[in-house]
Amino acid sequence: MNKPRHAPQIHFPVVDDVLQVGGIPLNRLAQRVGRTPFFAYDRDLCTQRVRDLRAQLPQGVLLHYSIKANPMPALVHHMAGLVDGLDVASGGELKTALDAGMAPARISFAGPAKQEDELAQAVAAGVCVNVESERELIALARIGDAFGIAPRIALRVNPDFELKSSGMKMGGGAKPFGIDAEEVPRVLRLAGTLNVDFQGFHIFAGSQSLRADAIIDAQARSIALALRLAEAAPVPVRQVNIGGGFGIPYFPGEERLDVAPIAARLAPEVESLTAALPQARLALELGRYLVGECGVYVARVVDRKVSRGEVFLVTDGGMHHHLAASGNLGQVIRKNYPVAVGNRMAAVDSGPASVTGPLCTPLDILADRMELAHAQVGDLVVVFQSGAYGPTASPGAFLGHPAPLEVLV
Missing domain, CATH: 3.20.20.10 (Alanine racemase)
Incomplete structure (x- = not known):
């Protein structure tokens, strides 16, 4: 098993260069879902999160899940x-x-x-x-x-x-x-x-x-x-x-x-x-504490562009599905969520690249000049920490693109 280089905060394993979600290799999971973009939530990670928290809390404290998180x-x-x-x-x-x-x-x-x-x-x-x-x-x-x-x-x-x-x-x-x-x-x-x-x-x-x-x-x-x-x-x-x-x-x-x-x-x-x-x-x-780190957002690279020396991985997913990862319609100082090329997790060949979506706005950014594996058309970009406040907290109808799929695995 390889250690993921590009996203040190993640809880998901990597086997033979490929991220595993719910024990399923990412490329196989994408085929199972049927299309990209999609959100995938790992039920075992959710279960373990609750168990770990209960093991620390005083006996008798009730634990509630706030549904608005997901x-x-x-x-x-x-x-x-x-x-x-x-x-x-x-x-x-x-x-x-x-x-x-x-x-x-x-x-x-x-x-x-x-x-x-x-x-x-x-x-x-x-x-x-x-x-x-x-x-x-x-x-x-x-x-x-x-x-x-x-x-x-x-x-x-x-x-x-x-x-x-x-x-x-x-x-x-x-x-x-x-x-x-x-x-x-x-x-x-x-x-x-x-x-x-x-x-x-x-x-x-x-x-x-x-x-x-x-x-x-x-x-x-x-x-x-x-x-x-x-x-x-x-x-x-x-x-x-x-x-x-x-x-x-x-x-x-x-x-x-x-x-x-x-x-x-x-x-x-x-x-x-x-x-x-x-x-x-x-x-x-x-809410988010129980499920936020147990989910990923997956989008497929549809174009790799170089504009005046900068690399852009243009994907089929973006801010209309995952507003928070894009910067919430313009943070004063935008910060990147952990992002990786999920089918190239151990790649040695890497460099700075921005991940953008299909929307006709400069705000449609999932990663801004991050160090990422050298990706090609068809590769799968993964945004981690995506188990909470994803599709229901995003402008899904913006510009009329299809809604993302969601799976629990």
């Missing part, structure tokens, strides 16, 4: 058998979660603009709705009365802090997400007058952090906030979801998140929570 039905079905719950953010994702066989009681539904039909769908299914506003709470109670059901709810809390150094800050300051922490006691009093089944709190401070100290701080503050708010709860708190925040490395120089100190510091926090709220279970909600 809602491919086959992948969600696989993850449903590995985790304790699924978190959804739309009626469409709720259907996917229910179809995956997850028990409704283990599904939670968040999102700041839930429509009446989505709320009715959630109540009828029996999932827990993370209430984002007083309007939602009243609407849920009204829908529940019409169905003769006490809707299962948790209050999504906008804390008075944020996850430091996170790629996406979801809490702290003025936010459209959740109920401001200082307003929660008043909303809890209102909930106590309604026919709802109060479960607990959902506190999401941010995501995509690679700093253990920042995550430790956010978790401790989230649990402390939940304990304080629980004093005003109409019934004993049964669940506290503190989000996750765990990030994955995408760019050169980024270090993989060290979970060990996070897990070690979380253990006494769980003990404190259990002592104060004996009926409560603590949940971590993770």
